[in-house]
Amino acid sequence: MARKIGSRYTAHRILGRGSAGTVWLGEGPDGPVALKLLREDLASDQDLAERFVQERSALLGLDHPRIVGVHDLVVDGNDLALVMQLVRGTDLRTRLEHERRLAPEAAVAIAADVAEALAAAHAAGIVHRDVKPENVLLDALSMEGPGGAPPALLTDFGVAKLIDSPSRTRATSIIGTPDYLAPEIVEGLPPRAAVDIYALATVLYELLAGFTPFGGGHPGAVLRRHVTESVAPLPGIPDELWQLIHQCLAKAPASRLRAPELAARLRELLPAVAGIPPLDIDEQSEDGYEAEQPDAAAERSGAAGADAAAVTGAHAASAEGPPAGAVPLVHGGAGPDANRDTHTSMRVPGADELAGGAHGTARAPRASGEPRAGSARNRSGVPVPVQRRRLKVGAAAVLVALVVAVGGWLASSDEETGSQPSPAAEYSSR
Numbered sequence: 001m002a003r004k005i006g007s008r009y010t011a012h013r014i015l016g017r018g019s020a021g022t023v024w025l026g027e028g029p030d031g032p033v034a035l036k037l038l039r040e041d042l043a044s045d046q047d048l049a050e051r052f053v054q055e056r057s058a059l060l061g062l063d064h065p066r067i068v069g070v071h072d073l074v075v076d077g078n079d080l081a082l083v084m085q086l087v088r089g090t091d092l093r094t095r096l097e098h099e100r101r102l103a104p105e106a107a108v109a110i111a112a113d114v115a116e117a118l119a120a121a122h123a124a125g126i127v128h129r130d131v132k133p134e135n136v137l138l139d140a141l142s143m144e145g146p147g148g149a150p151p152a153l154l155t156d157f158g159v160a161k162l163i164d165s166p167s168r169t170r171a172t173s174i175i176g177t178p179d180y181l182a183p184e185i186v187e188g189l190p191p192r193a194a195v196d197i198y199a200l201a202t203v204l205y206e207l208l209a210g211f212t213p214f215g216g217g218h219p220g221a222v223l224r225r226h227v228t229e230s231v232a233p234l235p236g237i238p239d240e241l242w243q244l245i246h247q248c249l250a251k252a253p254a255s256r257l258r259a260p261e262l263a264a265r266l267r268e269l270l271p272a273v274a275g276i277p278p279l280d281i282d283e284q285s286e287d288g289y290e291a292e293q294p295d296a297a298a299e300r301s302g303a304a305g306a307d308a309a310a311v312t313g314a315h316a317a318s319a320e321g322p323p324a325g326a327v328p329l330v331h332g333g334a335g336p337d338a339n340r341d342t343h344t345s346m347r348v349p350g351a352d353e354l355a356g357g358a359h360g361t362a363r364a365p366r367a368s369g370e371p372r373a374g375s376a377r378n379r380s381g382v383p384v385p386v387q388r389r390r391l392k393v394g395a396a397a398v399l400v401a402l403v404v405a406v407g408g409w410l411a412s413s414d415e416e417t418g419s420q421p422s423p424a425a426e427y428s429s430r
């Protein structure tokens, strides 16, 4: 049913839902648009409303073919709507769900597009801070590029912060999505442009492997892995491409490439990856067990598993949300019937869990046919991270504010013994 938004726009039908609102196909004076309508229950939340306004402020100044343009902001009674360029196509998460892994050429082409978008944003002093497949839209109407990849556009600067406005960023907050968070954010440092490079390298790894390098298990463990674990190499891609990904996943932000150079290097690599089929790899398990389903994990995992399940419960309940995606830390990022409470709490996992124990598993790839480390076929004892399939959440990924001094928490968790009870931490979107 059509709905009027302000005096100039009409919303016709829902295109998708995210943590902060619903995106509608709309019509304006200049033709079709995408209207991002802030959830009503959140529009009255001053902080969230400000973030919404900030999304518009940040984007209005950005005009680039690889960035979804923002045309207008409408405030109409309880409605807050962001008027955006309509991208006809799908988002990268949806494509990834259909294909599981992309051919390296398509993956590299998409990553190069996003790197160009980031180069423009960074040049304008804007850090995106939430680069992930959900925020990459694929333009199905334009001519396909290398590897059959449609042109990619970066959207959702809702969590973007102006680089030179540290006062806007509280030192004790994390905003982002766990799988893609750079280690320096987890350690409480202010996010600079390099966090987007880390997130984009994570996305590229995910497009190639079918899973993120540090994802899986308890969200707290995911954060910890960003800081402490090395990325497992991807078999079957040219060494130059692996070196590029590896460099951009460096723990030290200064070691990562800058966006313009990354874009250029990715484009240079396109001929080298042309024709390579999607990687044929399995996820690897340290103990030789098959990947574990989240329900089983939650049943077995006690308090932390229960908390993780509570955190994701709203999403899992959504029938409309994607079946997999970034693990959200707060309620409210799910489909239409989900609990819209954006505040929740969870227990910080113990040191053993954070180090890769029952709730702290990560995936590692192996070439198809290679024996699993630790399996009957491989008793070499080479340690690789235990893996567990990511919690399946029916959610669009969400904005996250982790209202704890995470740096201090990580430091103190290093000193904890595994038997110490963990302190409570509050995750909230405020």
Ligand SMILES: Nc1ncnc2c1ncn2[C@@H]1O[C@H](COP(=O)(O)OP(=O)(O)OP(=O)(O)O)[C@@H](O)[C@H]1O
Pocket: 015, 016, 017, 018, 019, 020, 021, 022, 023, 034, 036, 068, 084, 085, 086, 087, 088, 090, 091, 134, 135, 137, 155, 156, 333, 396, 397, 398, 399
């Ligand atoms: N400009 C656009 N044109 C066409 N479709 C869009 C546009 N922006 C968003 N969409 C669609 O709406 C969906 C929801 O977008 P939204 O930005 O609200 O959430 P998200 O990025 O998926 O998640 P979150 O906001 O929680 O990080 C997208 O996945 C996409 O399918």
